[in-house]
Amino acid sequence: MASKLHIYNSLTRKKEEFVPQHEGHVGMYVCGPTVYNDVHLGNCRTFMGFDIMFRWFKFLGYKVRYVRNITDVGHLLDDGEDRILKATRLEKLEPMELVQKYTIGFHDIMRILNTLPPSIEPRATQHIIEQIEMVQAILDNGYAYVKNGSVYFDTLKFAKDKGVYGQLSGRVIEDLIAESRDDLKNQDEKNHPADFAIWMKASPEHLQHWNSPWSVGFPGWHLECSAMSTKYLGQTFDIHGGGNDLKFPHHENEIAQNYGACGCTPARYWLHSNMLLMNGRKMSKSDGNTITPPQLFTGDSPHVSKAYSPMVLRFFSLQAHYASPLDITDDALAAAEKGYKRLMEATRTLAGLKHPGNGNASALDKEILDLLDGLYDEMNDDFNTPKALAKMFELVTKINGLKDGHLSWNDVTEETFAKMQETVKAFVFDVFGLLDEMESGGREFKVMDGLMELIIELRQNARQNKDWPTADKIRDKLNEVNVVIKDGKDGTEWTLG
Ligand code: AMP
Ligand code: ZN
Numbered sequence: 001m002a003s004k005l006h007i008y009n010s011l012t013r014k015k016e017e018f019v020p021q022h023e024g025h026v027g028m029y030v031c032g033p034t035v036y037n038d039v040h041l042g043n044c045r046t047f048m049g050f051d052i053m054f055r056w057f058k059f060l061g062y063k064v065r066y067v068r069n070i071t072d073v074g075h076l077l078d079d080g081e082d083r084i085l086k087a088t089r090l091e092k093l094e095p096m097e098l099v100q101k102y103t104i105g106f107h108d109i110m111r112i113l114n115t116l117p118p119s120i121e122p123r124a125t126q127h128i129i130e131q132i133e134m135v136q137a138i139l140d141n142g143y144a145y146v147k148n149g150s151v152y153f154d155t156l157k158f159a160k161d162k163g164v165y166g167q168l169s170g171r172v173i174e175d176l177i178a179e180s181r182d183d184l185k186n187q188d189e190k191n192h193p194a195d196f197a198i199w200m201k202a203s204p205e206h207l208q209h210w211n212s213p214w215s216v217g218f219p220g221w222h223l224e225c226s227a228m229s230t231k232y233l234g235q236t237f238d239i240h241g242g243g244n245d246l247k248f249p250h251h252e253n254e255i256a257q258n259y260g261a262c263g264c265t266p267a268r269y270w271l272h273s274n275m276l277l278m279n280g281r282k283m284s285k286s287d288g289n290t291i292t293p294p295q296l297f298t299g300d301s302p303h304v305s306k307a308y309s310p311m312v313l314r315f316f317s318l319q320a321h322y323a324s325p326l327d328i329t330d331d332a333l334a335a336a337e338k339g340y341k342r343l344m345e346a347t348r349t350l351a352g353l354k355h356p357g358n359g360n361a362s363a364l365d366k367e368i369l370d371l372l373d374g375l376y377d378e379m380n381d382d383f384n385t386p387k388a389l390a391k392m393f394e395l396v397t398k399i400n401g402l403k404d405g406h407l408s409w410n411d412v413t414e415e416t417f418a419k420m421q422e423t424v425k426a427f428v429f430d431v432f433g434l435l436d437e438m439e440s441g442g443r444e445f446k447v448m449d450g451l452m453e454l455i456i457e458l459r460q461n462a463r464q465n466k467d468w469p470t471a472d473k474i475r476d477k478l479n480e481v482n483v484v485i486k487d488g489k490d491g492t493e494w495t496l497g
Pocket of ligand 1: 031032033034035041042043044045046242243244245246274275276277282283284
């Protein structure tokens with residue numbers, strides 16, 4: 001394999017060769033969901049995008065530690081709204097009950113979409129001590145101040161010392177200083193509008209709170225990622241990712257906090273995935289233009305004409321580069337469904353084909369080898385899945401050509417054919433993370449059909465032996481699991497009720 005992995009780094013705004021901090025190892029942190037409601041397709045796009053990167057690093061042979069957190073503590077916004085507490089009030093649940101419910105829901109969806117579980121999934125509520133320690137370190141280093149039991153990060157001091165604040169989002173110190181002159185009258189407890197809370201004193205009705213040296217309160221939103229990435233990946237590590245709506249303020253403030261606590265920038269490469277749009281607008285809960293995965297899988301949404309399966313959604317996401325916006329429409333989903341089926345058919349065909357022998361190295365052979373190398377090159381070019389998919393479809397044409405006789409087996413060596421079988425399978429299933437839904441559904445159905453045949457036979461035997469209790473028990477137990485059996489002239493049939 002000739003090409004080397006290059007990644008677009010949001011920090012330097014350049015595509016750079018990826019050189020891990022420790023040879024053979026990758027440390028990767030991705031901001032996880034805030035678990036106060038159901039994930040929507042936009043969130044899924046981001047997590048599937050980072051799943052592809054995780055898979056590609058593993059495929060390249062790296063040992064990857066992938067940390068993706070669960071934000072289960074007050075999502076503190078500057079307007080003071082706490083999303084988790086609002087949801088607990090509306091749903092009449094304990095905070096931990098609420099976050100448990102949506103964490104389970106999130107995991108279910110991630111599994112259905114065949115995203116690999118992270119190596120570590122730390123929760124903010126389980127890392128309060130680490131967060132308090134980090135606040136203390138930031139205070140000790142002079143980058144924060146205490147006001148009425150809350151602790152604020154001193155953004156101006158950071159910007160002056162580091163020489164830059166806003167590396168990711170393009171904010172500059174001059175703007176902040178100008179703001180500080182204009183906006184001083186706007187201050188409540190903060191010295192400067194760009195300062196942000198790293199510890200908040202809780203009001204009496206605030207349910208999620210912990211003891212700290214400054215007050216009974218709770219950590220600021222940005223702090224958990226700084227504390228947990230440092231704990232599990234070290235003060236500096238390779239990759240930090242998230243949706244590009246997290247660049248500012250979340251990631252910018254993470255960088256500031258880590259600098260305040262340890263004097264260094266946490267991640268060396270910052271990766272930002274782009275937004276999923278619907279009708280040209282970011283899919284977002286607050287805008288009301290969301291589709292949830294269950295709505296898509298059942299077709300129960302005004303935005304889709306029919307149901308689309310999880311793998312169609314995954315295939316659809318692969319069709320765009322992670323850093324490009326992606327507009328979801330019914331037509332685009334229908335096209336993705338066709339593409340997905342065509343790819344799966346070809347994958348199945350390829351697995352079943354056998355080289356008849358007498359293959360020679362020809363132009364076709366070379367073309368196939370180039371396409372196979374091309375898959376690696378495209379993934380190494382900043383995880384370019386749409387281009388890798390395009391190469392894959394050129395291979396699909398070759399596979400179908402060999403199958404139906406348009407292309408000659410004599411023009412492909414046995415070696416190249418074996419390489420194609422191995423590489424296509426690995427990319428489709430291991431790198432793209434697709435599942436063959438027809439195949440897996442079919443296999444399960446076959447097993448179930450076989451089992452039902454056996455059960456029906458046992459029941460027939462029981463009836464013939466006038467063992468009515470056993471025969472009735474079988475029927476009743478099947479009913480309990482929604483399997484209905486009907487005795488007819490041609491024997492007994494079963495259906496799902
Ligand atoms: P949240 O739970 O709001 O923190 O979001 C979890 C992840 O989903 C973050 O990385 C967001 O950037 C990402 N996200 C939110 N909305 C979208 C969207 N419309 N398209 C892609 N990613 C999104
Ligand atoms: Zn984060």
